Amino acid sequence: MSDLTIDAPRQRDIARAGRLLFGAGLVLLVLWVLVPIWLLMVNALSAPSEVTGFPKRLWPSFDLASVRFFWNFQGVTAALWNSVQVAALTMVLSIGMGAPAGYALTRFDFPGKEFFRIMVIMTRAFPLPLLALPLAVMFIRTGLDDSIIGLALVHAMLALPFAVLITYSLFSGIPVELEEAAWTLGCTRWQAFVKVVLPLAAPGIAASAVFAFVISWNEVFAAAVLTIQNRTLTAFLLQSLNVSPLPLKFAGGAALVLPALIFIFAVRRYLFAMWGIANR
């Protein structure tokens, strides 16, 4: 009897140890994410002379010399513009294809539905380096190499699974009765979608679009392999990192990370929804 029960002080100890472990894990995770971002920002926003200095200051000196140097660096603005174009096109392509697929997965039963869902995820299982060479050869043959649209197609392929999954969970959250009510009130299927489903799903679709934008914005491998003249910012920085001074690297890194961070923060609620955590 008595050897099965744990006395109260011991129970308290276990509970305290558990809390401690949980707290330590939390701190570790937060540092894991925040330290690199802090390092990037401190160096990017400090004077070039401070970048090589040590120890680092907690707060940057807000000397914009590095950033100015980066901005005026040969080819940066062109690369930035390429990045925006590719990312925008990726956004349009992945939502244009992903949202209808997400809707179909929610509302229709069709043969091979489960297989299709697995295949959508499977596209992420192929390592991009494996695909890059055949893709490059194919792109050169078809004349898609070194073009905005060519790169956007590859990025759309990378963003598509997320677009499908996010919109799937979005549409699943809209009761089918709302659509049925619209049909009985005089709507065709398309009108019901436009008048009822779309207004309710719009914020989430926008979030999914932003996520696609960020995926393209951050992608470096395909961009580096498939473009030569029309490099995106990531590919451009990768190419010039070896030969550029340290302050430029940090400023470039910050320029890449910042938009992605802001966008993801803005749409975090909908990304949680994708992972099955209720968004309200």
Next chain:
Amino acid sequence: MAEIRIKGVAKSFGSFTALHSVDMTIRDREFMVLLGASGCGKTTLLRIIAGLETPSQGEVWIGDRRVDHLPPRDRGIAMVFQNYAVFPHLTVFENIAFGLRMKKLPQAEVDRRVNRTAELMHIEQLLARYSGELSGGQRQRVAVARALAMEPDVILMDEPLSNLDALLRLEMRAELKGVLAESKTTTIYVTHDQVEAMSLADRIAVMNGGYIVQADDPVQVYRNPAARFVGSFIGNPPMNFLPAERLGDGRWRVAGQEFAGPRAGPARIDFAIRPEDLGLADAGLRARVRVVEPLGAHTLVTTDVDGHLVRAVIDSTLTPQPGEVLTLAPIPDRIRWFDPETSAAIP
């Protein structure tokens, strides 16, 4: 004219048959209730009439048009859903006006109809609100107003009161009856609540296992069940059943007592009587009391008659004790008989 005729409508989902060849006519302006337990096919039938489900076979006629191939918007129907389906991104006004705008009615007519139906449902002061700012009962009113504003030939209601709490349900039930009688539309109303069905219906269609077992006016359904299932499903507490043995010449032995019954039929049939049709008397069924439940207006006694459970509703001034033996006499013309093989009533 909006008479609804359903001819041989059947529906299967894969290997599951939800509806077996249903035939039914719902008269113009009639209030028809489809009543049954969940999974009996009542909602499937309603959705087929609405056009939200395609029948596997059969025809649906509304008025003199065959509609089973038409989309919902071309059927002249309006529907009220169980979860109300009030559009959350539109105000109450725009919700009620939704169908009218689809019809491209002039603004003045839209205003007139929205205001009239809102007044009818007592939601005039809510017209500027969104569904998130409404209670369940208010949403229900919006859903009904939205259907009425369409001025449809047929209103279809799918368990519209089941999500409301008991008091509100009672209030809405009476109100719906008044409003729908006024509107003079044909109504088909699906529910699993027999009290709701009895109180609202001109006619009740009792469904079981994908069949319509009986379609008749409420009192007929209650008094003269067409099948054993109807007797045991309708009425609270339900009908009592006891086995009966033929003695010949229209005489039957039930729990050691003799009763007059049908002259035809098999040798073994079921004797049935409603609990309130059993009275205390000097001669009758010997019933050993098991449980006594005083309910105020009357007292419900659960007894054991020859090994079978029999419930009786008696005057609440009487206070039998458990273990006591009562003599229960059935009112002769309230006794019903059923064939245990087919479960059908024997006249």
